[in-house]
Amino acid sequence: MDLAFILEKLVLIAVIIVISLLVALYTTFGERKVAGYIQDRYGPNRAGPGGIFQPFADGIKLFMKEDVIPSSSNRFLFILGPGIAMTMAMLTSAVIPWGNEITIAGRTISLQIADINIGILYVFGVVSMGVYGIMIGGWASNNKFSLLAALRGASQMISYELAMGLSIIALLMLTGSLSLKTIVDQQSTGWWNFFYQPLGFLIFLICAFAECNRTPFDLPEAESELNQGYHQEYSSMKLGFYLFAEYVNMFISSALMSTLYFGGYDIPFVNDASMGQSIGTNWLAVLQAVSLFAKVGFFLFFFMWVRWTIPRFRYDQLMKLGWKGLIPLALFNMVITGLIVLIKENGWPF
Amino acid sequence: MPINSYIFVAIALFSIGVIGVLTRRNAIIIFMCIELMLNAVNLLLVAFSKMHLADAANPALKVATNGADGQLFVFFIMVVAAAEVTVGLAIIVMMYRNTHSVDVNFLNRLKN
Amino acid sequence: MVPVLLILIPLITGAALFAIRQEAMAKSIALLASLVSLAVMLAGMSVWNDAAHLTYNQSWIGALNSRFHFALDGMSQLLCLLTTLSFPIIFYSTWNNQYPDHNRFLGLMLLSQAGLLGVFMSMDAMLFYFFWELALIPLYFLSSRWGGEKRIQVTIKFFVYTFLGSLFMLIGLIMLYFKAGGSFAWADFVKLNMAPREEMAIFLMLALAFAIKMPLFPFHTWQPDTYEQSPTPVTMILSAIMAKMGIFGLLRWLAPVVPAATYQWGDNFATLAVVGMLYASFIAMRQDDLKKLVAYSSIAHIGLMILAVFAPSYSGLQGVMIQMFNHGINILGMWIVVNVIEQKFGTRKISELGGLAQKAPVLTILLVIVALANIAMPLTNAFIGEFMMFNGVLGSTATNFGVAYAVAGIITIILGAVYTLKMIQKVFYGETNALTANATDISFNVQLSLAIIVVAILLIGLFPNPMLSLTSDLSEQILGRMNLK
């Protein structure tokens, strides 16, 4: 543990945070553009060519707004809420491998901030903390709509977290490891986990939608029922953080799905190792990162696509799907996976 | 890190929990303090587990076990804590619905 | 055989009586049962007088090595005879008493009879403890249910006192049990040789129980109240028989088992006994209530017996043993009279009565004889006992204060004579008053009961030898254990 190591990690962290913020920024823009296309209209097109600077305009606008904290709210918690939401959104990226190692000046640098052996547990741990952001914000506002929305959001998120946790167990049985890096390495043959775990992926995908409060599960901010949802009382950058956290989460869950089920930074149809020998590891890492971002981009687009296609669920339908649909399905998936793997490896038990 | 640091942290957390239980009047906070105590124990158990694991690798010490059961215990504590949370919160909610308070001043109410 | 019958007859009858509602029927059955056990007892002392009939020894609690071991040796015979003789007399003399739930009353009485007999016959400490309590519990219920106004407080006091004593005794017995290598048998206990400290501890625990039961000053405070508040038949049992349990305990379970400690502590207890005797006598002089008067006189008499036990000699111990019987008979007679007076006049105040001799001559004659026996006039049974006891105390080699004790004893005898005669004088002689003006003589059942007692008094007073021969073995044994022979 020397200074260089810390420095190198700090740089990596800064880069990844900046990237994820940028991606999130441009996802908002992309969202509006996609919505425009799907609804046969333009979307933002004034700021810069094709509206390319629109996200910055929005961001600066939020910064410059008046910061209002309602007098009847709990001041400390009111500020803490969006803080938690944003911080937690930015933490998950720590365990995602963005590419293989690169070598700069003789130092081998991993494009993963931390390769810890409980990576998936870390992800779940951080994601669970996200609930607090919503819950605290909604409660601190002391607004009936906010509170109700926060409750809905919290119960929705914890419900789907359960199914998510279960769905990933089948995957773990295949990989035998909780480290994301290991999981990615295992998929480098091209046989992505998606092909072994289609059902698991489907469940994970649905849960990811719900965790990010994306349509069709955007009940916490169902404006037709709850005005603006849990961040109703927020303004200025606090509101910005809530909105932003959502997009960062989207980005991270896309990355996670890519990593877990679609080979992560593995470049499809190509043997990465041999390619690395031909073009050098540094370039390979760049290509891998590009590959990963391509996958992420697809999922981000998928998020938007679904948003403008499928209408919102009713609350009871949402809970019913989560509890009565996904949880048993995930269990079923787990048992079947175990059964098949064991039969394949150990033969019939009887 | 040396085992003593873990023990100090665990004992400190535990003591904070105990003091909280003994001094606070709000049922929820008391409950949280109890959870703190449980988690202090979890930390301690894991630390000890690691310590015994290291001891087991050292044949000079001749320890009986490999230290894994300490972690096993932690799992059970978590389960039991979850069950306690469930029941405890239910009781607190029930209480709140009847009295609109979670203040633990039962000493002067139950006596009569 | 005999012991089992003696216990089972009252036990079963007593339990059965709870189901029999008709009063007359219940009374008859109770009397019959008590007569049958008397008959069995008499048979045991005559035709079945051999070891096979008089002992019974079966395994009981194997885990604790405790046995159903009953034996009727001389002292047991005397006390069982007293018990079996007293109960018919009690039942018969109180035939006309009216109690609510009379059948239960009689049933509990019989249960306590079973307990008393068991106490006197047990040769196993656990068994002894069992019957000790079995005798107590029915009496508690009897007194609490049918007693006087303050009965509830008084009887709980009585119960708590005696229960405390018996628990101490239990601890003592448990210690003996471990000392005897896991045996409760009396035969094993009397073989023990313990260190002085251990003996002392055990002695104190057992002595406390017996002292409360007898009662010995200063543990007597429950007694006058209880005697007063209990219904008279219960008082009869308490004073005629139950008080003997304590002395019996001293003779059976204390002196032979822990002889050295008995010897060592003898003077202390003897002194207490003397103090108690004097105290009780002086209190008795000032009593206006007949029951209390008899109660205190009982303390005084019992005190003399305790004195003789703790200042032992052959003559003294023999005296104690027959005096137990004699005092039981005598005090029973006194209580019968008290009962008659209470039933007839509804009061027990000496000051409210007077001139009964004119109205009830038979009662008076019988009472005077009983009273004379009570103050140990020669030719009566008590004279034999008390004379032997004084003789024993004076001649005891176990104490240096024999003379002082004897003098104190004589004083109490004199005081006893004073208050007894004063009572007779006040109640039976003098002028009749409004209350006693219309009194009639006693009914046949009381006459018969008192007559039996008087006959017994005179008989023993004239021919004490058969009784003395019954108990000589045990006396020898005790003295032998105490190295006083």
Place this chain on the structure above:
Amino acid sequence: MNAIILSAILGVVLMFSGIFVSNKVMLKNIAIAGMVLLLAVNIIEMNGFRVFDVNTRNMLQFNRFGLLFNSIAFAATLLYFLLSARDITRVGINVAEYFALIFFILCGVALVSSFNSLLMLFLGIEIISIPLYILTGSDKRNLKSNEAALKYFLMGTFSTGIMLMGIALIYGAKGSFSLDTIAATINQGRDAWFYAGLLLLLISMAFKVSVAPFHFWTPDVYDGAPTVFTSFMATIVKAAVFIGLVRLFDIIFATSGTDWKLMVAVLTAATLLVGNITAIFQQSVKRMLAYSSIAQAGFMMFALFSINSYSKEGIILYALGYSLATVGIFAVLVKMKDYTFEGFNGLARTQPVLAATTTVFLLSLAGIPLTIGFFAKYFMLASAVKSGSHLWLVFFAILMAVVSVYYYFRVIQSMYFKEGAAETEPVSSGFRWLLIGVAAVIILLGIFPNMVLQYLYF
């Protein structure tokens, strides 16, 4: 093993029968049938046959001591069901769940009576405790019940935390949760942790069995809980935790010197003192019984104080005697309209059978000879005498036993010697006969204790 698995299964079965069966009488009968089955299966195991044979990695050890206690606990519960099942169905609407929870508690009881690892002790205690929290608060509309549940819960989890700290320290010192290993390495290394752990463990167990000065929750909780459940809590559960404590002491403490004896003696004396003295001043029979249960716990502490064969036999006998009598008394108490002493005035006239049997139960609790309660106390005192040290405790105990007579007999006085017309709920003749049966068993065992004692040699 049979009992542990079957009771858990039965609990689940009852939970589900609550869904499919709405008839309360039917549920009651299912529960009783399950209880009979459980008892039968346990007795089968006592005779050496295991229906379920699971490798517990020596975390559980099924010996005669534990199995016999299980049988007694199950028999007492069966009796409790027979006497009070109808009252259980009246507590609230979730009838099946009440029974299910009781079965789960019995699972915990079976665990606690046979643990050989601190993990199992912890699990057993928690499996007992958590359902009890629910049962305590099962009278949802009653504020007293709510508060009792909250208080019990907070106290219970607090003591659990302390217990866990103790276990963790012991683990730190010994590297194992197995009692065998701990006992084998009793004087090796890290003694400070070990003794601190033991102390904490002892304190937490003292909480659970309401030993003074950790008893303060007991009266309020017993008073606030629905009376039927108080009965269960005060008897079977309490005895079970004591059995667990005895196992713990037997294996660990008995091998680690005698330094702890004075401490246990002081705890015992304090428990006896607090329980008995406070019980005297109670106006409600239910509260009196709550304090008396503390006092009885004091007597059971003797088994810990004097770890020897006598105490192990004695604690089983004590559990039996105490459970029988207390279940009986509470069954009667549930039927009473008024729980104060005045409410019992004249019960002998209105309900002679109830009064008579209650008298027997009270005599047994007071430890009067001719009842099983006497032998229970006898064994406790004898074990202490045998152990030889701290005899003052024995004398203190008998003083307190005498004090206990005072308040137990107060009920008898009310029933028999005082005027009044005690009101009761309607009582069926079956209930009466059952009470008579229990009283008969108490007396029978009081006269011929050999019937149980012969099983008690360990």
Place this chain on the structure above:
Amino acid sequence: MNLFLLQNAVAASTAVDYLPIALQIICAAGFVGLTLGISPFLGPNRKTAEKLETFESGIHAVGNARQPVAIKYFLVAVLFVLFDVEVIFFYPYAVNFRELGWNGFWAVLMFVGFFISGFYYILKKGALQWED
């Protein structure tokens, strides 16, 4: 006693492995804190009583928002706690699934059985009935 836990399956991590995570937490929290600290000073500051009131669809706010809410939310939370803990038990199993073989599978199948029966129980009890 051979116990399979998370740590046995993969190479043990050391404290150093977690240092980057700590760094990232510091960075993220620093960024968020900084932004939240600055933003109030950037905008205008014209507070009025009306503005500081909570929004209730244009009318004046009535009463306190923090009132007891439907028990169902609470129920979901409690069920989550319970089931989540059960899910945790699957993780060590999943990681060591191959080593444990069929024996482990049957044991887990039993566990799943309990899980399902508990699940079925709460379903039947109507704990998840959202349609009133």
